[in-house]
Amino acid sequence: MTDSPSPIVPPATARVSFEFFPPRSDEAEKTLMGTAQKLAAFGPEFVSMTYGAGGSTRERSLQAAAALVRATGTPVAGHLTCVGASREEVNAVARAYWDCGIRHIVALRGDAAEPGSAFTPHPAGYRNAAELVAGLRAIAPFEISVAAYPETHPEAASPQADLDNLRRKLDAGATRAITQFFFTPETFLRFRDKAAGAGITAPIVPGILPIANVAQARRFAAQCGAHMPPELLRQLDGLDADPPLRAEVTTAIAAQLCATLRRHGVEDFHIYTLNRALSSAALCRLLGLPAASAAQSTAGRARQVVQA
Incomplete structure (x- = not known):
């Protein structure tokens, strides 16, 4: 890719998917389900549910x-990791997903349960x-x-080694890659151009993080090696003290990022919601996605349940 790639005509309609994490309380569960139902109105391709480090949220996930399957009628993807479990245990979780109607899995190596610790495969597990x-x-x-990791996985020996690992995952049978934010x-x-140059033809979907809390986003970025340029940090400075202004500015930043990607042919976006509806819904509106009415959304879910 050149430093200034030539823009192309963006697709007429963007496609989105949303990521959620498992709730830790009854109140958090209500918030999650309310968020999921609101965002289901934008017709996502799928929604995904994360799986804690070391499999720590297995049952809650x-x-x-x-x-989510019952509440939204939207296709659901369950995350699954290799950490701290034998192949038989991991396979049992996969079958449990299948049995409850989930036909899509986000397959991850996963991180060790202890922050900062190196990944160690289970003796009888997937490596x-x-x-x-x-x-x-x-x-x-x-x-x-x-x-996929546009800025290279923190544990990778090199960017090329990380790209080779992505290709192994896709060659093993994966459908698509979703990037870190x-x-x-x-x-x-x-990264997309490098992947194409390496012969990777599967879709690579950008992961988009609408920043809900600046301090939290900076921690996330430090953990995964995502670079926050000085201009962005200047735009974000002091916003945590003014939540309404923060919401407006950070949503505009995410929308501008997506708009630029669309001008270069990107059609799909995976949005990290942090279980919050407002910023993700605003971003969908700015992407040009109309929200179905509550009645239409409910009727659509009912039809899918009946058809299932």
Whole structure:
């Protein structure tokens, strides 16, 4: 990719998917379901439910994913990791997903339960995400998404080694890659071009983080190696003290990022919601996605339940 790629005509309509995390209380569950139902009105391709480090949220993730199926009628993807479990245990979770109607898995190696600790495979477990993808393919005809890292996974030996690992996951049978969040369009576009140059033809979907809390976003970025350019930090400075202004500014920043990507042919966006509806819904509106009325959304969910 050149430093100033030539823009192309953006697609007429963007497509979105949303990521949620499992609630830790009854009140948080109500918030999650309310958020999911509001965002379902934008017709997402799917929604996903994360799986805690070391499998620490296994039961809550399964329960929340199943609840999303019932509450929204939207296709749900359950996250699944290799950490701290044998192949038999991981396979059992995959079958549990299938049994509750989930046909899409986000297959991840996963992080150690102890922050900062190196990943160590279970003696009887999958050693990496590529092995997990192959194992899932042997269980059922799942749709499978995997992770990609535009700024290189922190544990990768090199950017090329990280790209080679992505290709192994896709060659093992994954459907698409979803990226870690990033903050400049060039970050994604350069990565997309490098992946294409390496012979990767599967869709690579950019992960978009509408910043809900600046301090939290900075922590997330430090943990995963996502660069926050000085100009962005200046725009964000002091916004945590003014939540209404923060919401307006950070939504505009995310929308501008998506608009630039669309001008370069990107059609799909995976939005990290942090279980909050407002910023994600505003971003969808700015992407040109109309929200169905409550009645239409409810009727659509009812039809899908009946058809299931």
